[in-house]
Amino acid sequence: MSSILTDKRTATLAGYVDDRVGASKIVKTFARKIFPDHWSFMLGEVCLYTFVVLLISGTFLTFWYTPSMALTTYEGSYPALVGQTVSEAYATTLHISFDIRGGLLIRQIHHWAALLFVAAILAHMARIFVTGAFRKPRELNWVVGCVLAILALAAGFTGYSLPDDLLSGNGLRIISGVIQAIPVVGTYMAFFIFGGEFPGEVIIPRLFIMHVMLIPAALLAMIGIHLGMLVMHKHMQFPGPGRTNNNVVGYPVLPVYAAKAGGFFFIVFGVVVLMAATVTINPIWNYGPYDPSPIGAGTQPDWYILFVDGALRLMPGWLGPVPTEFSTFGYVWSLNILLPGAVVPGIMIMGLFAYPWIEQWLTGDTREHHLLDRPRNKPTRTGLGVAALVFYVVMALAATNDLVATHFHISINDMTYVLRTLFFVGPPIAFWVTKRICLGLQRRDRELALHGRESGRIVRTADGEYFEVHEPLDVYERWNLVQHEDEVVVPLPQGRATTLDKLRARLSAFFFEDRIAPVTPAELEAAHAHGGHGEVESGHDVPAVGATGHGTGSSHGH
Amino acid sequence: MKALAARRRHPLGGVVVMLLALLVVGGAYSVLTPAPASAAAATDDDIQAGKELFLANCANCHGLQAQGTDAGPTLIGVGSASVDFQVGTGRMPLSANQPQAHDKPVQFSDEQIAQMGAFVASLGPGPAVPPAEFQEFTDDPERISKGNELFRTNCAMCHNVVGAGGALTRGKWAPNLQDVSAKHIYEAMLTGPQSMPVFNDANITPEEKQDIASYLHFAGTEPSPGGLTLGGLGPVSEGLFAWAAGILALVGCAVWLGAKAS
Numbered sequence: 001m002s003s004i005l006t007d008k009r010t011a012t013l014a015g016y017v018d019d020r021v022g023a024s025k026i027v028k029t030f031a032r033k034i035f036p037d038h039w040s041f042m043l044g045e046v047c048l049y050t051f052v053v054l055l056i057s058g059t060f061l062t063f064w065y066t067p068s069m070a071l072t073t074y075e076g077s078y079p080a081l082v083g084q085t086v087s088e089a090y091a092t093t094l095h096i097s098f099d100i101r102g103g104l105l106i107r108q109i110h111h112w113a114a115l116l117f118v119a120a121i122l123a124h125m126a127r128i129f130v131t132g133a134f135r136k137p138r139e140l141n142w143v144v145g146c147v148l149a150i151l152a153l154a155a156g157f158t159g160y161s162l163p164d165d166l167l168s169g170n171g172l173r174i175i176s177g178v179i180q181a182i183p184v185v186g187t188y189m190a191f192f193i194f195g196g197e198f199p200g201e202v203i204i205p206r207l208f209i210m211h212v213m214l215i216p217a218a219l220l221a222m223i224g225i226h227l228g229m230l231v232m233h234k235h236m237q238f239p240g241p242g243r244t245n246n247n248v249v250g251y252p253v254l255p256v257y258a259a260k261a262g263g264f265f266f267i268v269f270g271v272v273v274l275m276a277a278t279v280t281i282n283p284i285w286n287y288g289p290y291d292p293s294p295i296g297a298g299t300q301p302d303w304y305i306l307f308v309d310g311a312l313r314l315m316p317g318w319l320g321p322v323p324t325e326f327s328t329f330g331y332v333w334s335l336n337i338l339l340p341g342a343v344v345p346g347i348m349i350m351g352l353f354a355y356p357w358i359e360q361w362l363t364g365d366t367r368e369h370h371l372l373d374r375p376r377n378k379p380t381r382t383g384l385g386v387a388a389l390v391f392y393v394v395m396a397l398a399a400t401n402d403l404v405a406t407h408f409h410i411s412i413n414d415m416t417y418v419l420r421t422l423f424f425v426g427p428p429i430a431f432w433v434t435k436r437i438c439l440g441l442q443r444r445d446r447e448l449a450l451h452g453r454e455s456g457r458i459v460r461t462a463d464g465e466y467f468e469v470h471e472p473l474d475v476y477e478r479w480n481l482v483q484h485e486d487e488v489v490v491p492l493p494q495g496r497a498t499t500l501d502k503l504r505a506r507l508s509a510f511f512f513e514d515r516i517a518p519v520t521p522a523e524l525e526a527a528h529a530h531g532g533h534g535e536v537e538s539g540h541d542v543p544a545v546g547a548t549g550h551g552t553g554s555s556h557g558h
Numbered sequence: 559m560k561a562l563a564a565r566r567r568h569p570l571g572g573v574v575v576m577l578l579a580l581l582v583v584g585g586a587y588s589v590l591t592p593a594p595a596s597a598a599a600a601t602d603d604d605i606q607a608g609k610e611l612f613l614a615n616c617a618n619c620h621g622l623q624a625q626g627t628d629a630g631p632t633l634i635g636v637g638s639a640s641v642d643f644q645v646g647t648g649r650m651p652l653s654a655n656q657p658q659a660h661d662k663p664v665q666f667s668d669e670q671i672a673q674m675g676a677f678v679a680s681l682g683p684g685p686a687v688p689p690a691e692f693q694e695f696t697d698d699p700e701r702i703s704k705g706n707e708l709f710r711t712n713c714a715m716c717h718n719v720v721g722a723g724g725a726l727t728r729g730k731w732a733p734n735l736q737d738v739s740a741k742h743i744y745e746a747m748l749t750g751p752q753s754m755p756v757f758n759d760a761n762i763t764p765e766e767k768q769d770i771a772s773y774l775h776f777a778g779t780e781p782s783p784g785g786l787t788l789g790g791l792g793p794v795s796e797g798l799f800a801w802a803a804g805i806l807a808l809v810g811c812a813v814w815l816g817a818k819a820s
Contacts, residue, residue, distance in 0.1 A: 037816050038816050039809065039812040039813040039815070039816035039817075040812075041816075042812035042815065042816065043809075043812070045812075046805075046808050046812070079699035079702060079703065079776075080699070080702050080703050080705075080706045080773060080776055080777070080780075081703055081706065082699060082700070082703050083700060083703050083704075084703060084706075084707055097783070097784075098783065104783060104784055108784055108785075112800065112804065115796065115797060115800035115804070116800055116804045116805065116808070119800055119801055119804065119805050120805065120808070123805060123809075166710065166719065167719075167792060167793075260815055263815075264811070264812070264815060267808075267811045268808060268811075271804060271807050271808055271811070272804075275799075275800075275803065275804055277785065278785045278786060279784070279785050279786045279788060279799060280782055280783075280784030280785050280786060280787050280788065281784065281796050282793075282796070283782070283783075283784055283787070283790075285783070286719050286720045286777065286790065287719050288706065288707075288710045288719065291711075293711065294710050294711045294714055294715065295714070295715050296710075296714040296715065296718050296719035296792075297714065297715060297716050297717060297718040297722075297723070297724025297725070297732060298718045298722065298724055298791055298792055298794070299792070300792055300793045300794050301793060302793045302796070302797060303793060303794070303796070303797025303798075303800065303801075304797075306793075306794070306797070399794075400794045401725070402724055402725035403725070403791055403794055403795075405725040405729075405731070406723055406724065406725045406731045409729075410729065411657070411727075411728050411729035412725045412726075412727060412728070412729075413727060413728050414729075
């Protein structure tokens, strides 16, 4: 009786609200939205959820933090700093850590969430890249994602500097050096940003307003666009039986997907809190207040900026007899800082933004794609992705050179020479190895699709012939191995080819010339017709790997 | 006076003035510089026993008269503090020809080390083992805070902010200081072993040396307020942990969630 009454009241209330905001239409369309399921699709969710954790924990921190570089004497409860002259920013961060109930836990939640936020972004980007999820119509969303990644780095770096401790202050010093290395305008820019000579008295308040207002606002706006475009384009899915370019197979938002995503939010929050409750992060009480003269051994930025620091550590001051810093025309040209500190990261970021169009141009593929690639089926792209990661990791490793040297008992100089070499040869080697692995996996897929699984059962026929019995795959499993389309090198246009055309043809050949032709229905038919007894296929009939790029694959040489 | 004035232009006048000036400066220097710490009274027996130990264990590299060879430096004037540090931390005798001596299990008893110290101190004046009052840590928070500040400005660039150690060039390193006794830290500052500079008593007073050692003791023994320290190595180990534990755990959960559906 009472429940009926409550139902009726709820209905009236819901109707009242719906008449005024029209929510039912939105709910109806959105609740039926289908999302496909795969663990790698949840990496983006990790980014979103850690961002929510960052907003919540960051708000707490602003209640007690004072963004000021005014000097004060520390009188809090950490004994080893009592009586020292520190900035208010540093003193209030210590206050949060030692004198606010739960303050240190929230600080550690905020910092661990920040590390995970950027790590999840990188993992998410890697997933998007190797599965080709950036292809038409999602190129612009890839760009939005890249902007988000850069904003995340900016958010991380501005936040890292706020406690005004010795570690982050030295990081800021490097940034000021990189800004000063920009030819002609660098020193003016550095004075503009720091309000005079480094460190000045304005940089912490300025970073604070960037960190709590501008960057989060931009992040929120970009996340809105990112997710809006995701809903509009629909989610991509891995290929499989019944999954086509024109449908989405998965679960509706309500009730399944919303429940899963909501649950996953709490899992992410839980993991972050668990880390924050058990493991120290950024113990600023150890680092001490910032002062431009001291520095600690093993001073590094948070992991996502390591690559810039590492590039700076790898850069030699002299290239043979030529100094990399010199002055002409009355200006100092600090190429030793400019190249690793700004040019290398700049090129990496530009390459990241432009990649969807580069690939589109040299593959000539302008169709819409809603099915993901299996990474092995695009060996060149996967190879490029791994090469880029290796490039990044080599630089990041260079930033840890002093720690690696002491912990593995090697000479820091030798390590620098090795990493300088790897800076150039590491990515090509990674590319080549990855590509060969992808091609090998494709060959294996092809063998499996045509001849089935090796059963390990050897049979002797009446004629004395031995063969191993192969068990055919079931059709659903086989579909995954044969569904992908063949790739074709973009040919040179008829008539006069411009230099650009020639370049494109060359790059296109680079992309596609090493390929394993996918199994065609005819081949499958043939394999089944003669393969009734599951004969072992010898090595001579592996499909063509060649530069010609005929889409038909090779015939079987039986 | 007249006679002196008459000889003012003598060809040797300049030389005489120079000699007198040198005498004044040298005399003032010897009066004003802090007297080098000298070994506490050691008996001739100690020195004799130390000499025997020296000849048996050290002379191979440092020479029969401790005058130094191609393989090892002279020990004349290094003082007993140096012997106590090098032998008392196990750095000497050297186990192999390396970029730098490792600390390792100590090879001699305290008495033997003192005897060798007495012998080396008898060869020429040098810094002595610090008095007993400076061989202990203090727990005065004000002095620990002072020690923290001094350590940060003078030592952290090589030894890391909490004394976790750091790398130097060509396979050398600044060692971890978290488990080192007050006496050995004091002696290291006084004698500047291996790549380390000397911080003499005019530079950092004996009390300040004790403050620094006490801060290191505090940093090494104080329970970490934030939980596990990951070696006190800063953002690198934190980043590694974020990936190896955090992202791995989250991907694991994602795989679990994804697996339930299909």
